[in-house]
Amino acid sequence: MYLTDTHAHLYSEQFDDDREEMLARAIAAGVQAFFLPNVDKDTIEPMLALEAAHPGVCYAMMGLHPCSVNETYLEELAIVRQWLERRTFCAIGEIGIDLYWDKTHVAAQEAAFLKQVEWALEFDLPVIIHSRESTDHLLGLLAPLRRERLRGIFHCFTGDRRQAEQVIELGFLLGIGGVLTFKNSGLDAVTKQIGLEYLVLETDAPYLAPTPHRGKRNESAYLLRVAEKLAEVKGVSLDTVSQITSQNAGRLFGLQG
Numbered sequence: 001m002y003l004t005d006t007h008a009h010l011y012s013e014q015f016d017d018d019r020e021e022m023l024a025r026a027i028a029a030g031v032q033a034f035f036l037p038n039v040d041k042d043t044i045e046p047m048l049a050l051e052a053a054h055p056g057v058c059y060a061m062m063g064l065h066p067c068s069v070n071e072t073y074l075e076e077l078a079i080v081r082q083w084l085e086r087r088t089f090c091a092i093g094e095i096g097i098d099l100y101w102d103k104t105h106v107a108a109q110e111a112a113f114l115k116q117v118e119w120a121l122e123f124d125l126p127v128i129i130h131s132r133e134s135t136d137h138l139l140g141l142l143a144p145l146r147r148e149r150l151r152g153i154f155h156c157f158t159g160d161r162r163q164a165e166q167v168i169e170l171g172f173l174l175g176i177g178g179v180l181t182f183k184n185s186g187l188d189a190v191t192k193q194i195g196l197e198y199l200v201l202e203t204d205a206p207y208l209a210p211t212p213h214r215g216k217r218n219e220s221a222y223l224l225r226v227a228e229k230l231a232e233v234k235g236v237s238l239d240t241v242s243q244i245t246s247q248n249a250g251r252l253f254g255l256q257g
């Protein structure tokens, strides 16, 4: 069995005291690949250092997170662009719109998102999308851009069935994380209706720890809890969940086939 954590901020300073032990626990739990979303210029160095320390295990993305979009976002975007020209990344992310924390910079968030989607098409990379309280907004922005090579993940998907179907229709996958294990999230009823071929697993560590670790620091070893819950919801084996979701991730990030 092997699991793929498609979204984990393992370079976060929250892991500074035990990063290697945390990774060892995840690998012992069956997680064999970790995809690291970038946030902004300050996370690039620790992210690339972690990737360099674990080649073929940790994979870096490049992008500007919507919560880091502010008055200086054009300078941030210029740095993203320089990195995209300098080396290959597995994806552009995480990018998107966040209407939960701060609505001050919505127009700039939208501009930064669209620019980075344009670069994803130029560099033929998937996009990893942060859609907090903005799923319909983002679906509306992406619909006119729909084409064969536009692909990616709606990370930490928590929407309803209609939104799930629209994401799939657009050619994207749904990133399923710890929220699936929360009581009354409703995400179990939605994922039950969606084919496994459209789902990937993620932790979003150090955030969004699954039950029974809810509210505490999340880590990639807990991906197993999400996988077990998904197997229960879908009425399939843990092996089936791990195999299909890892294949989906591998195909999206260009690691196989």
Ligand code: NI
Binding pocket: 007, 009, 037, 094, 204
């Ligand atoms: Ni994230």
